[in-house]
Amino acid sequence: MKKIAIITGASSGMGRDFAIQLAKDYQYLNIDEIWLIARRLDRLTETEKKITEIKGSPKAKALSVDIAGKDGALRFKTLLDAEKSISGDFEIKVLVNNAGFGTYGPFEETPVEKEMEMIDLNCTSLTGITGFSLPYMNKNSFIINTASMAAFAPLGNFAVYGATKAYVLSYSLALAAELKPRGISVCALCPGSVSTEFANVASNGARKEVLHGFSSEKTVRHCLKKALSGKHTAILRLKWKMQAIGSRVIDAYTIARFTYMYSKRPYKKD
Numbered sequence: 001m002k003k004i005a006i007i008t009g010a011s012s013g014m015g016r017d018f019a020i021q022l023a024k025d026y027q028y029l030n031i032d033e034i035w036l037i038a039r040r041l042d043r044l045t046e047t048e049k050k051i052t053e054i055k056g057s058p059k060a061k062a063l064s065v066d067i068a069g070k071d072g073a074l075r076f077k078t079l080l081d082a083e084k085s086i087s088g089d090f091e092i093k094v095l096v097n098n099a100g101f102g103t104y105g106p107f108e109e110t111p112v113e114k115e116m117e118m119i120d121l122n123c124t125s126l127t128g129i130t131g132f133s134l135p136y137m138n139k140n141s142f143i144i145n146t147a148s149m150a151a152f153a154p155l156g157n158f159a160v161y162g163a164t165k166a167y168v169l170s171y172s173l174a175l176a177a178e179l180k181p182r183g184i185s186v187c188a189l190c191p192g193s194v195s196t197e198f199a200n201v202a203s204n205g206a207r208k209e210v211l212h213g214f215s216s217e218k219t220v221r222h223c224l225k226k227a228l229s230g231k232h233t234a235i236l237r238l239k240w241k242m243q244a245i246g247s248r249v250i251d252a253y254t255i256a257r258f259t260y261m262y263s264k265r266p267y268k269k270d
Contacts, residue, residue, distance in 0.1 A: 002032045002090040004083075005058075008067060008129065009099030010036035011043035013196030014146065014189075016050075017220040018096045023051040023058060025224070031093055033059045037076070038099065039066050067099060069120035073128025080132060092136040096144045097126045097168075102161035104265030115160045122164035127171065139183030142227050145172045149192040149240055152247035156260020169233075176232045187227035191219050192240045 005022045009015035019036055022029065034051060036044045044062035051060040065075050083090055100122040103110045126145060137143075150162040151169035172188035179186060195213030214237065223234035235241050247255065 002087050003030055003093040004033045004035060004090060005029070005031045005094035005096075006035040006037065006092060006133070007094075007096040007098060008037045008125075009146075010047055011038035011040045014191075014194065014216050014220050015096070015098040016043075016047045017217050018098060018144070018224075019047055019060070020050055020054070021217075021220055021224055022094060022096075023054050023060070029093060031058050033061060035079075036060060036062045037065055037067060039064060067121070067125045067129065068117065069124050070128060072121075072125045073132065076125075076129050077132040080136065090136060091138055091141065092133050093141050094144075095130065095133050095137070095141075096146075097129060098144075098146045099125070100146060100164070102150075102158065103267065104157060105267035106157055106260070107159045109269075110160075110267065118160055119164055122161075123167050126168060130175070134179075134184075137182075137184050141183075142185040142187065143172075143175070143179075144187050144189055144223060144227050144234075147172065147188040147190045149190055149235075149243055151188075151190055152244050153250075154252055154256040155263070156256050156258070157263060157265050158259070159256075173232055185227060185230050185232075187223065187231055187234055189219070189223045189234045190240070190244070191235075192237065192243065194219050 007015050007019045007022070010019045015038065019034055022031060023034060036047050038044055041062065041064035044064060048060040048062045051057050063079065065079070066072050067076050101118060103114055103118060107115070130143060130145075133143075145168050147168040148161075148165040150158060151165040153162070155162040169188045169190065172186050176186035191214070193213050194216050196216055219236055222236040226234040235244060
């Protein structure tokens with residue numbers, strides 16, 4: 001039976017690093033094929049090329065698909081249906097729900113349409129893709145959902161993004177409990193600032209790079225290690241762990257008010 005690893009948001013950043021790292025570990029994980037899913041085909045092709053350069057790597061498949069929202073999740077289901085009709089039975093060994101984005105700035109100053117699109121991608125599509133994947137997952141398969149340190153407390157100037165990632169974390173932990181009898185593990189990746197394109201997108205070009213961004217490659221490697229060992233969350237740095245602990249003892253509104261007052265994030269209006 002063909003065993004597949006699927007990574008959404010695989011065109012750059014942590015998604016690309018997940019794909020490359022899984023390609024390197026394919027023999028240990030018994031992966032035959034890696035699906036790279038994102039909208040930017042040119043960037044996906046670059047990731048595909050990097051995987052083919054790894055000696056003996058599994059087949060990489062670049063799939064340019066808009067997976068946002070309910071319609072996007074249904075497009076993903078179409079891919080699974082097509083694979084089943086071609087290959088017969090197959091197994092999703094690894095699912096990495098990494099696609100997502102954020103917006104900087106106070107809620108009333110950011111485009112409402114963009115905030116709703118964020119909810120569609122960060123929450124709706126992740127939920128749908130997971131649900132459509134589960135019938136193809138078996139014992140020792142695992143799911144990684146990219147959450148954030150923003151999941152642990154409401155953040156001023158980051159309100160909707162933080163709320164979407166709180167959903168991802170809560171959903172991942174509940175799903176981990178439900179899937180334990182099937183032997184399928186679920187791990188929520190909860191990083192702080194990581195060196196990716198996130199800030200450029202979130203600020204609409206006002207901030208080109210994440211401030212004090214940590215290595216994406218190291219963050220991904222740590223997450224895979226935790227996921228493979230059955231851990232339900234992956235938080236690499238001590239600083240991030242202390243922030244998560246602090247969110248449990250400090251009043252949530254106080255954190256929201258403090259970050260609104262003192263954690264201003266630039267945003268370029270269209």
